[in-house]
Amino acid sequence: MTSRWWLPRRAVQTGTILLLASPVAGFTFFSGNLASAELAGVRLSDPLACLQAVIGSGVLIPSFLFGALLVTSGYFVFGGRSFCGWVCPVGFLTELGEKFSSKVRRGGRFLPLATGRYILAAVLVTVAATGVPLFEVLSPIGIMGRAIAFASLVPLLVPAAILLVEGVAAPRVWCRSLCPLGAFYAIIARFSPLKVGFHRERCTGCGDCVAVCPVPEVLEPLWDQGACRVCAGECTRCLACLDICPERALSVGFRFKKEPHSVTDVGRPIEKSAP
């Protein structure tokens, strides 16, 4: 298993943008955006968008629901917030934005990760109460998708504002703590089979993984509680920790493969040697 994960991840992120732009170039294999799309004849839908639409309008189209389930199960399999780390253009944008801001600002924790859950709840309550799909209205993901596919540029003020705030005041605050879609995926992916595993015996405690992690909170249980896997749904599966770890103390794999090995062999020594 190679440790160079950044390349395929950037390829997928760029590929997503190219896919969104492909109808402009006249290709027909893809249409729509991340809220709902048709890829090679398969209808895919954002489960949160679907949820809002169904709650807000009372209209239920089976193929729409099926598309949302398909996407949900996909992200369930890949786990965590892999959507955020691999697909979402806003995630991509804020990551790039972060590169340009000062190194010292990396990995800040402006708001707790759990804030997203409350926002998600607020979104769902709003749509149920007023019929306004709050997140579809505000979503920078939709805005970016439409900016790419339809050159609808004025609303780019919203992602630009996010970049601005993140750049100078609250690093990665949108993706980490505010985005309700991220929160939604974090919830459904808590039990996903694909996990980042921790080989405690190789860890030198250099802390590079924490420094590079966009959501370092998810790594904390590895030391604080001696966990042998990253279980938190907030992990974006960006696998930057795998890339950066000089000792290869982190790996990625499906739970059913890794569990017997890591739980028994790696888990116990941590408890014993815990300070």
Added chain:
Amino acid sequence: MGLSRRDFIKACAAAAAFAAAGASVARPEWAEAAEDGITWGKAPCRYCGVGCSVLVGVKGGRIVSTKGDPAGPVNKGLNCIKGYFLSKALYGKDRLTTPLIRKGNRMVEASWDEALDLIAAQYKKAIAEHGPDSVALYGSGQWTIQEGYVASKLMKGGIGTNNLEPNARLCMASAVVAFMNTFGSDEPMGCYDDLDLGDTYVLWGANMAEAHPVLFSRLIDNKLKHPKVKLIDIATRRTRTTKMADEFIAIKPHGDLAALNAIIHVILRDKLYDEAFVAKHVSFKRGKENAPYGLKDKEAFNETPADVKNLSFEEYKALMKPYTPQWAQKVSGIPAAKIEELARVYGDKSRKVNSLWTMGVNQHSRGVWVNNLIYNLHLLTGKICKPGENPLSLTGQPSACGTAREVGTFAHRLPADMVVMNEAHRKKAAGIWGVPAEKIPAKVGLHTVEMFRAIDRGELKCIWIQCTNPFQSLPNLNRVRKAAQSRKAFIVVSDIYPTRSTELADVVLPSASWVEKEGVFGNTERRTQQWFKMVNAPGKSKEDVWQLIEFAKRMGHGALFPYPEKGMHRAIFEEYRKFTLGTGKDLAPYGTYAKVRGLRWPVKANGTETRWRYTEADDEHVAKGEGIKFYKAPNNKVSVWFRPYEPPAEVPDRNYPFWFCTGRLLEHWHTGTMTGRVPELRRAVSQATVELHPEDAKRLGIRNRDQVRITSRRGSIVLTAEIGGRGTPERGSVFTTFFDEKKLVNEICIDAFDPLSKEPDFKKCAVKIQKA
């Protein structure tokens, strides 16, 4: 662009104030009224042959407004939508403003001297090497009377060739020949007043609602006022006219020739004719038959007096025997019972019956015959030369009548009904022109289709095209465009915008248009309308008269045009007027026209107009007590022609199963060089579409707005389908418009023409239709 009632009142009040102030106020010659710094003058509309009057508002050397002229007798202040945006037709961004000379594939700006010297040199060279018949001038029914007159004098009296043609050959030639061979004088006996006064109107191949908008509004008003008025639309396509008609009679393309004969058959059989009228006014004739279609180059066909056989009424009746309604039903698609009914419509002595027609009849490979047959209906039933009861051929260009027909800019014509073949006529013309009689050649020049074929054959070396767009409007366009592209002739084009013709020219000359010059137009109802120059033409643009006279000077014919610089238009008109006096086509002095909203000729000695010709009630040339007198016809007897049925030039077959027809629509005019520059009209209708019958479309799997390929033996184009829109052709036919310069639909059209009038048939050829 105001046209509110308040505007009218204000304009009228201003006019009155202006008149009261009289000559003491310094003002331009043309100004009739002024308000808010806008000076108003009168002019006829630049577009169609209806001849609406408009008021032109000028401020700061620019037309700022046009509006229908409330004093205009034709339109009483109304316009169609083209007329409403009239001034914008002059102010397109790409007006030509300087002469251009071809250098390889580029057009290079040049001075007038360079351009005119080059043209003169080319013409002189061609004349020296190949004789005067190797050069030509192709003009227009949009030429002013002065332009047409100068052109005719220059070509026929100066250069000595009859190679002078107007584009009216493409629209009115069949009507002209039929007027001449039936009545001995061109142009109608009736006028627009018939639209207000008649009871029954039979439309033969005319979409008046779109092609003559204001006139149609007048006709419908008669219907609204008088419930007994009936409008019968006989056509191959359901149009907006059909929608307002009382009855639509579908007819197969070319079926008119059969249907008309059958109606005459019934009139004769049932003795519906007016015995006394026939005995007094009519002679029966049979012409030359088995005519060709002009598809071969230089295919000559003429109906000389020697070819004409005089018939007795009985002989005529016998000849008409075979044309039974049952036979016509098969050929025309009109049920026999309906034909019988139509005969009774024409034979109904209690109703005033009118026939109206345009291009469906004229652009017809037997167009003259169909014109003749319509006249036959009116002559046999005596329904002619009476107020509210006449046949009326509607024209399409503002001065097809005034210039092309009255001045006579056809290859065989001289002014005022005269022809080059007649020695006396040549002598009279030469006398007025001050040239030796032998200068005017007796040989008829090249008619339009042959003129452009002669370029392809390499026989015509120079052609000057003014005020028209033949490389979009001619039939079988591929042939003539290819000939021009291979530079087989030296081509000069005078126009106001780049067109599909200027792109093929060796020299492009920028012209002045409409009120950028002074001029006179003559409309459908013989109304002669004058206007003054009100604004300057942009850049170096010059009016066509100036271009022709400057060219004439360089050709050594300057002495033919000794007109003063000031009052040139008046002088030209007065010289032309000499031709008309005493001929029954008498025009008024120029000064009169400057004051009035046109007068219908013949203008009487007391300066008033004539509404109905050939009748003592109105025409001065008919003495009291004579009743009706066709004084221009030989022995004062008009001709009823026996015209048999002959098939069309091209008929749909297995490979090309559809009829193809072209025509006009309300929003755009002709090849769209002017209306195409009006953003509002482009917004209204942006492209040509092809109309299909819904069942045909369904069978071919074509849906509304699909792209459809139309292919004939001559060319192929792709158009957007229009199904169930403003027009629906009958099953087996498709229709399109020819205004769209991006779609040269005339590449499809066959260059078959009427053997007598040489007018091409744009209405019928065979095509195949595929979804593109």
Added chain:
Amino acid sequence: MPKERDDSGISRRRFLKGGALAPLALALATAGGASVYLRPGEAHGFVLRPPGAIAARRFLAACVRCGKCAQACPYHAIRLQDRSVGIGTPYIAARQIPCYLCPDLPCVKACPSGALDPKTTEVEKVRMGTAQIVDREGCLSIRGLRCEVCYRQCPLIDQAITLEPRHNPRTGEHTIMEPVVHREKCVGCGVCENACVLPKPVIVVRETVEVQRDSYDF
């Protein structure tokens, strides 16, 4: 075991950043967001939606703003709103490009969420809105001119718009051919609004108002 975080101390630079730039950034961000969301979407409160759009309020919820309908439109008539609460939802700016009523309704087929009702199959039954002559004094046809462009361009000519001829008393001898919209047939495609030759169209598509059907029987 992890290293001490870099941001645990407050440097002068960081203070500046956090203290002065952060409020500025938030203010700019708020202004940016406000300029997108607080600008009015449609002046007269009616947005011409693609064929088959469900009732306005439910439409706003049902539409997931994916733009597939716009991508499916062969005429590029469907655009996406870029402001207000309807941001990202499809609309038709009839004056620019109207709906040409494709018989197979590709926009409806493309819609994943039912915002464009999939039960819409007959284009002539669509009700996007209703055309209305909003300025009778300005309408050239009603003033007696031979315009009637809206009528001749109407895809449902003689059904949705008819011409009602009446005598023109001003000239005494012409006909006023008044275009009359029939709300029971008008689909609201906006072709008339698009075609109107006046600078401000006098025929525009407005919200379809359900007419109360009376049951008086005389």
